[in-house]
Amino acid sequence: MGWGIIANLDRRPAAEPIAALFGSNSSGNSQPVKSPSRSGVFEDNADARMEAFAESISFDRRLYRQDIRGSIAHAEMLATVGLISSEEFAQIRDTLREIEGELDAGRLPIRFELEDIHMHMEQALIDRIGDVGRTLHTARSRNDQVSTDIRMWVRDALDKLDGQLEALQHAFLGRCERDFYIILPAYTHLQRAQPVLAPHYWLAYIEKFARDRERVADCRRRLNRCSLGVAAVAGTTLPIDRDQTARLLEFDGVTANSLDTSSDRDFMLESAFALSVIASHLSGWAEEWILWSTVEYGFLQLPQAFCTGSSIMPQKVNPDALELIRGKSARVMGNLQTLMLLVKNLPMAYNRDLQEDKPPLFDSFDTVSAMLELAEPIVAGSELVRETINDRLERGYLDATTLMEWMIRKGMPQRRAHHLVGAIVGEAMRRGVSLANLPLEVMQSHAAEIDESVYDSLGTKNAVAAFVSYGSTAPDQVRAQIARWTKILHGCSPETSPGSADS
Numbered sequence: 001m002g003w004g005i006i007a008n009l010d011r012r013p014a015a016e017p018i019a020a021l022f023g024s025n026s027s028g029n030s031q032p033v034k035s036p037s038r039s040g041v042f043e044d045n046a047d048a049r050m051e052a053f054a055e056s057i058s059f060d061r062r063l064y065r066q067d068i069r070g071s072i073a074h075a076e077m078l079a080t081v082g083l084i085s086s087e088e089f090a091q092i093r094d095t096l097r098e099i100e101g102e103l104d105a106g107r108l109p110i111r112f113e114l115e116d117i118h119m120h121m122e123q124a125l126i127d128r129i130g131d132v133g134r135t136l137h138t139a140r141s142r143n144d145q146v147s148t149d150i151r152m153w154v155r156d157a158l159d160k161l162d163g164q165l166e167a168l169q170h171a172f173l174g175r176c177e178r179d180f181y182i183i184l185p186a187y188t189h190l191q192r193a194q195p196v197l198a199p200h201y202w203l204a205y206i207e208k209f210a211r212d213r214e215r216v217a218d219c220r221r222r223l224n225r226c227s228l229g230v231a232a233v234a235g236t237t238l239p240i241d242r243d244q245t246a247r248l249l250e251f252d253g254v255t256a257n258s259l260d261t262s263s264d265r266d267f268m269l270e271s272a273f274a275l276s277v278i279a280s281h282l283s284g285w286a287e288e289w290i291l292w293s294t295v296e297y298g299f300l301q302l303p304q305a306f307c308t309g310s311s312i313m314p315q316k317v318n319p320d321a322l323e324l325i326r327g328k329s330a331r332v333m334g335n336l337q338t339l340m341l342l343v344k345n346l347p348m349a350y351n352r353d354l355q356e357d358k359p360p361l362f363d364s365f366d367t368v369s370a371m372l373e374l375a376e377p378i379v380a381g382s383e384l385v386r387e388t389i390n391d392r393l394e395r396g397y398l399d400a401t402t403l404m405e406w407m408i409r410k411g412m413p414q415r416r417a418h419h420l421v422g423a424i425v426g427e428a429m430r431r432g433v434s435l436a437n438l439p440l441e442v443m444q445s446h447a448a449e450i451d452e453s454v455y456d457s458l459g460t461k462n463a464v465a466a467f468v469s470y471g472s473t474a475p476d477q478v479r480a481q482i483a484r485w486t487k488i489l490h491g492c493s494p495e496t497s498p499g500s501a502d503s
């Protein structure tokens, strides 16, 4: 198999064809290397088709920084317990840093027969420092190595994701004051239901993304245990110090059962699920704003920088960014399915199937990150179209429930009030007027209890103002929630406790 150069290690898409990645003989050295994993009982070389089929370097090259960091920590621990000398550790550490620098610059030969990032890094070390490099894999297997590498990678990716979710929350919060006095219809079943303040919508999204951030934090907390030292499956007979390795790599502790650890990919499933929920929230939001930006709704003007035109219809401004956010969410959910199916029938412990975990996981992180990168400027840069919203706001009887509750406050049983308001709305529909424009005598002909003061609760503006319950769209409630979120987002860490009706 040929040699090549790894370039842009953490940027190329996982699905890129291998041939395009590696080029041929670009290092000038074409000596085949016998795979370290075949230096045991093997007499025959691997079939080239087998090597091409089994390689993972085309996608796990993204783990090189984690792999090098994990190896340096492992070597330091080996030196501390006396399994290698401190000079050997220093040589391993300095050489691995040198290799990392070359990889950062996109220079390092790759060799198919070395399968994965772990063997590439080890071989690069051995090529440079010979026997000292051959000590690094003491008390370690690629099984615990890959588990630790991917935990560190996911940990970083979750931190980035949290930052992006927070930025999106800021974008919604930033709209709350400027849109405060705009009233929008709230829908159920996509039918006009009750009036709400526009910031009530924005706060709804802030809440959804807050739960997403809690899920992200939860995934991070559970995965943050170091698996190095589990070795292949049963542990090691050598006197290692797992706690030291864990500390050096900033884990909260070590995993407790080697069998479990060698087989465990729960943390990937959880992350893929958390990503799927985020994708679902983004997709629902995108769908809503696509609708709102149509002539039929006319609620929203999207920023043109995130729209595209038509090659044939000059008038078109299409919401492609939102459509792609909605469309790409399918891949993220598909990746969760792939991961679930991948692990569901595996006997303990490590099985090579697990190598297939990385492409869907990387893809989910990449896709959601790209979705969030666009969502934020779209949220910040769109404008509500007050005229169209207001023009149609008094249509759809958004204040009918308020009228019913006005009658309940006057002492009427809910079922009777519901029935009577139904009749009153029917009457208004036949006359083609809003409830606020229905004469008092007409209302009284349905319910004699109604008096002049009812008009203080009719019309969307009055109706919005009439809400009082905690979490409702009442202006005071919305103001309190804006204040709460301003404190959380501009103050400190994400709040995890639920709100209280007394707060």
Ligand code: ARG
Binding pocket: 056, 060, 116, 142, 143, 146, 350, 352, 354, 355, 356
């Ligand atoms: N490339 C492998 C993976 O991603 C590394 C572990 C290989 N272990 C083994 N025993 N073959 O899972």
